[in-house]
Amino acid sequence: MATTTAPRSTTGTASSATARWKGIAAVGVLAVALVVAPLVSSPYINYQLSSIAVFAVAILGLNIVMGYTGQVSLGQSAFLGLGAYIAAYGILHGWPGPLTLLLCAVVPAVVGMLVALAAARLRGLALAMITLALPIVGVPLARRFDEFTGGSQGQVVSWLRAPESIGLANDQWRYYVVVLIAVVAFVLARNLVRGRIGRSFAIVKENEAVALSMGVSPYRTKVLAFTIASLLGGVSGFMYLAIVQYTSPETLVFATSINLVAAMVIGGSASIVGTVLGAVYYVLVPVLAGQVNSSRTALISGAVLLAVLFLLPAGLVSLPRRLARLRSSRGRPPQPPAHPTTSDEAAQPASAPPAATTDQHS
Template sequence: MSTIVATLGTDRSRRLRAALTVLLAAALAVGAPFYFAPFQVFQLTMVLLYAVALAGLNLLVGFGGQISLGHGAFFAAGAYTAAVMLDRYDIGHLATLPVAAAGCFLLGLGFGVPALRLRGLYLALVTLAFAVFLPPLLKRLEPVTGGSMGLTVDKLQPPAWSGLAEDQWMYFVVLAVTAVALLLARNLLRSRVGRALLAVRDNESAAEVMGVRLALHKTLAFAWSAMFAGVAGCLYTWVIGFVSPDSFSFVLSITLLAGLVVGGLASLYGPLLGAAFVMYVPSVSQDVSEAAPGVVFGLLIIAVMFVAPTGLAGLPGRVRAAVADRLPRTTAGLDRTPETESAPDTEPESRAASEPSATVTPADPAVVDAEPVGAPPRTEKE
């Protein structure tokens, strides 16, 4: 009974700490745009929308066990969907979000078919090919996409009743969408679909024996991942107000994958940390070396992977384990209770009292030489 009570107390305290952490994070997120400068608010907005894209990639790579180097293509598809609707059809900004999400979901379903036959490096090459040929295709479709010149659209303007600046209003809109997307990803992973994805990632044969439909869940993993990327691309169009094929090269796909790995695969907080890495590290690299920022960026990735092989999300656990290993181990003497230390050690005396006496007395020659009762008479030789 005491064990059950202790377990319930531990769960209650863990939930309380999680709730306090969420409230603190929400307070910091809400107060950030009123404290930072407009450009810094813009950077935080970009971190949030990158987190949405990485959350979808995490579903596919971290929890689904598949690899994709073409996530930037789904990002571009969502961005151009929103841009074309705003530029050609003069539709409201909010109406473009569900259309971009649904369109990229269907695109992910269609692209998930190769995932049924390919895996590993072969699947990575196919997804990379999709990211490579999409920018030239967008340039060819000039009547719709604007070609190499791209499309310029109006940014999302704050309503008069809000009293907020444009960057602050855009930040809060993206923050709300990001919160909904991360909550959806969390609930999806805790559902039957999420458990099936984990089973497929760990062992496909065992998952199939247990009744998991491999083809369905592999395709759905691509579809969900593409949908999140499309939502992030739509937010990108709202924030930037301009799209062009050169903004969505295959380097974007590789950068997103690197950000997810640095942030932490199969972690709910990994996409946020990876998004911050994707946003801020290139700027830091540019400040450190204007001649070769890519070299600094690569060295920083290597350093992070050396310090935290499981990503930044797993770094606190590694630090706690390292500190626990370095602490002096508790000796046996410290584990003894005060009653045990103060009480005299009477065990040898009690043992001696309970066991038969083994004291040896000096031997008497008369007794030793005596014959036992009933023994045969001795002869002269004896």
Template sequence: MLYRQAGIFHTHYASDRGLFPIPFERKAIIAILLIALAAPWLFSSLVLTSYLKPWLIWTAAVLGLNLILGWTGQFHFGYAAIMGIGAYASVHATRNGVPWEFAIFLGGITAAVVGVVFAFAALRVKGLYLALSTLAMQFVMDWVISHVPAISGGVSATLQSPPMKLLGQAVTSEAGIYYVVLAWVIFVTVFMLNLRRTALGRALVAVREKDFAAAVIGVQSFYFKLVAFATSAFIGGVSGAMLIFGFYKAVTPEQFAVNVSIELLAMVIVGGLGSIIGSFFGTAFILLLPGQMNTFIAWIAKVFGLDIGVETLAHIPHMVYGATIIAVLLIEPMGLGKMYGNVRNYLLVWPFGYARK
């Protein structure tokens, strides 16, 4: 049966500390990786470029936001601005002759520096005051990006991005760009999986639960909050650069406006705070489901011959989509990742249900 633990013997700590101690999970991860590697041959070009690439890029960004929101418990309503900083910095660096690999890294570093400056101002407050501070920073960065010609070229300007290059060779094929994006999201995922097993990860969780109690046991909450903001901003900056080089091919201020920050926050909440697999689920739910919902509603109307106006047909999917989000959070307030965890925990002891008591 799935998730069975037969044959797992707790004989040494190394195996217990493994990322995937259950054989089924190891096999599932290998199968998913094989499918991901074979995606350019398994899926059409439309699916690869319009669904898989943006899903992977946004998932990496959501994982970065989850680090500060789920692991450290700090509100952040300005994450889109952080992504925009990384995107503009990397595009300008590439246009000025910096190799693409270094330009991407430079974008992440620039976003991290701004994120730390941001944190110094914001971390003097907590809770809703912190949320308001980060939201204010989002508006400030929106104005700066839009009105400083040296950054964006102007309010309505579009800055074309140079082609993606690896070791000096241009990556022009959709499959090549997909593999670069896939490598990035795998790197971020592995980093997050290992982070929660480290002293840093445990310190961040301690700060999230109660920073005063963490200070009593020697955890400097302000220092670890700064580390969390910087690391999260670095991931967001590189993800923003990946979004431009790998998907949009051009950067504009509207791509990183406040509504994008709200969507990122929704992805984290729907997926589950602190959940890595929930970040994948939440991103897919918020990013991909609306388009599929539109197609499904239009198909239902056509099959049953429903005479629905174009304007009404355009709004029904949004209503159904919003109701779906509410239903998910009512069923499991901790998100889709917790739903997966509930199913997993059930299968771990199936059919001996009493073992959970």
């Protein structure tokens, strides 16, 4: 998860060696924290941490198609729900866990690819409409095929109990399972977006004509991005069933999709760390709002959303940079502030185009 801080170059200079040590240290500390956390926390905290892992994977998929490739998807909850239903069906019919997980990845990926093969020819609002249709069609389907889905009462699936020999409680065991899956998904996704495919995502997002001229097919790239997003959505559905132990048509309602999109934007579009922050936001803000006033959770969550978007347009991931800039601009007021639009730009060293120095600080 924190592997983004790991260095890319392996040249033998002193500074890169330092950076590498820093990266290894950060990964080590994070890994230890992830391993130790469930052992010292209450079942409630473990459930929240596991939830963050579940929704982090769903948001990761969304980030690949929206943040990295620049295509609108409002259908992620449909894939999450599909994954959860496949997992429930598999477990209730006694399929082995790894096989079920594989199917939870493959089936949504195939469905996502089929939808994308048609939908990726469109762009903008038309594409948004197609993806919007997925959860809207999915909910009545889930209610109607009640021999597979349990109808509107849903299905309780009691599984994934900790093996006796390990000596862990169920919540700890489930935490380790979902966090392991999440870490694998994040490492794979990080390598993907930093490699050749990631560069083709970026160029398609930037300008499709340029992509074509460079020999990158925008159509195929978009289909690929959608397929990966659906795959991750399905995997997060498996993880959802692992911790919630229940699935119903409410799992795939459209509101979940919108909340996932909001969480992705708040965390930081096109950023791996931002994805994790988005999941933390998705899970914790309703809880914190409930602590303040249970009758006003929607209002408080909305206020937090607006506040973050006004103060940190590039998402929570830009907070450290924003603070650093505030500090430096207070020291030297004449220096023009940088233009914070996306974290892609923001990831570059702060080069401030004079044209963009509008009223960011007013």
